[in-house]
Amino acid sequence: MTRKPRIAVILGSTRDSRFGAKPAEWILAQARARGDWEVDLVDLKEYDLPLFNEMASNAWMPSSDPRATAWQETIASYDGYIFVVAEYNRSITGALKNALDQAYVDWNRKAFGVVGYGALGAARAVEHLRTIGIELQMASTRSGVHIAGADFFAVHPLGQQNKPMSAIEGTIGASANTMLAELDWWTRATMAARTDAQAKAA
Numbered sequence: 001m002t003r004k005p006r007i008a009v010i011l012g013s014t015r016d017s018r019f020g021a022k023p024a025e026w027i028l029a030q031a032r033a034r035g036d037w038e039v040d041l042v043d044l045k046e047y048d049l050p051l052f053n054e055m056a057s058n059a060w061m062p063s064s065d066p067r068a069t070a071w072q073e074t075i076a077s078y079d080g081y082i083f084v085v086a087e088y089n090r091s092i093t094g095a096l097k098n099a100l101d102q103a104y105v106d107w108n109r110k111a112f113g114v115v116g117y118g119a120l121g122a123a124r125a126v127e128h129l130r131t132i133g134i135e136l137q138m139a140s141t142r143s144g145v146h147i148a149g150a151d152f153f154a155v156h157p158l159g160q161q162n163k164p165m166s167a168i169e170g171t172i173g174a175s176a177n178t179m180l181a182e183l184d185w186w187t188r189a190t191m192a193a194r195t196d197a198q199a200k201a202a
Contacts, residue, residue, distance in 0.1 A: 121146025
């Protein structure tokens with residue numbers, strides 16, 4: 001395989017007061033530091049996605065809304081993903097669920113890792129995201145990064161400490177390295193498998 005994998009760090013919260021940009025920028029830097037990927041930040045706030053209103057998933061027919069097709073083209077251009085996940089009422093944000101629903105084939109047979117944050121590290125939202133990933137024919141890493149409890153309140157502005165992410169790397173750095181290593185393996189494996197399938201179909 002001659003080209004570097006392309007990885008998108010997807011920031012899954014769009015609220016004006018969101019915290020997610022802070023861990024997203026942190027994991028973006030960690031991923032870029034590897035040197036063997038091309039990594040971009042994909043911020044859902046920058047995409048004018050409507051609520052899903054197509055006749056059907058693009059698994060069955062092309063989408064008609066140009067905003068949806070533009071999003072699909074963006075997603076299709078990446079080989080793997082890191083979702084930065086907030087937990088809203090024990091699940092992922094509505095913005096992230098809508099972004100996932102706006103595409104189907106573009107997610108297929110690709111890998112993803114997660115960075116979750118909140119009092120419980122978004123553990124329940126991450127597990128929900130993994131079940132959605134199964135339906136989208138994606139491969140999830142076993143390991144994830146969960147910014148929880150004291151660590152979360154140490155780096156969150158409302159925790160009155162607002163420390164830099166580097167202040168908690170002692171507790172989350174190892175899990176980040178493991179998640180990124182697993183994502184690398186799965187991304188390269190799925191890239192090779194997709195290339196092989198395309199060659200056989202040609």
